[in-house]
Amino acid sequence: MNIRMLMGLSCAVSVCAMGLWLAKSPQALAQEKTGAKTWVEFTADGKVKQPVGYRKWVFLGSPVTPNDMNGGEAPFPEFHNTYMDPDSFAHVEKTGGYRDGTVLVKELVAVGSKEESSGKGYFQGEFSGLEISVKDSKRFPNEPGNWAYFSFGHKYPLKPETAKNGAASCNSCHEKNATKFVFSDLYPVLNDVLQKAKK
């Protein structure tokens, strides 16, 4: 084995080591015993913990259902800042579909004001709530589309972990009104990659 071969081998070894190191970085995926690779963590009794770092995931869109347009109390007050984990977004870009392990985050934000120097409208104020949905055919074999829905609350302080909602409370609406259980038509960033993936 000459010096060139040794250096090649060593280089390959250190690139592999670097790969392993990157895979163990804080943004690495958690491999659950019973479910798909995902960016959220589950407790032993099937609850999900609050997602970490989701404000740096891929933003999809932000509808607003103001309380003052919904009889004083919107079902989801008020802005819905919606994100997808980066790995699942990359999967949508590539395939046009939602992989097992996909996490969608809906962060609720209260309306802070209705007039600013840019005009009249609705402007985001304080964070007020957090909900997620997770698709996993192994973990949620009996949920329609294998999507489960979790709420950490609609006011602070939020729950640190939470059990999934009953199918009737979320899934029935998503099944009836959304496309493949996701309201992609309301999220232009997601809709754009879905349209491109079709071509």
Add this chain to the structure above:
Amino acid sequence: MNIRMLMGLSCAVSVCAMGLWLAKSPQALAQEKTGAKTWVEFTADGKVKQPVGYRKWVFLGSPVTPNDMNGGEAPFPEFHNTYMDPDSFAHVEKTGGYRDGTVLVKELVAVGSKEESSGKGYFQGEFSGLEISVKDSKRFPNEPGNWAYFSFGHKYPLKPETAKNGAASCNSCHEKNATKFVFSDLYPVLNDVLQKAKK
């Protein structure tokens, strides 16, 4: 020089090479001749090209100024999905300030509908416009706060590159009404890290 030393040297060399390779990746910073490191590219005559990949930058917030609340035509119609480049966001998290080279993107999105299964409100439809602001004390020494403002248009097709707006059109409002030239109060994600950086 024994084998262990050789492998150590080779490892160091390949780690350096990996570092250089990462630094040359598509998301690498462009070092402009006359300005700070930034995530946008300027032409030789000082125009800026459309930012690339900004929908994966850090989302800050999304006000909506609907046309129907602004006499039929809002100054910035209608949703303003606002992003900051990741390096500058990390700098805000660390220091609470805006570094030279900071890029803010405001992507305009038309209201698509006003009622969905989640209630009445404003829901995002089609992308309609794109504007950015760039802070750079070397490139824009005479602009208030060293911020320059660029518009690629309020309807598609957008301009591929554009010259900066006159100070009166954007900067005067930002100088008068915003905090350090940025409407951070309207962007809860940015506001949150600014508050944390103060502590």
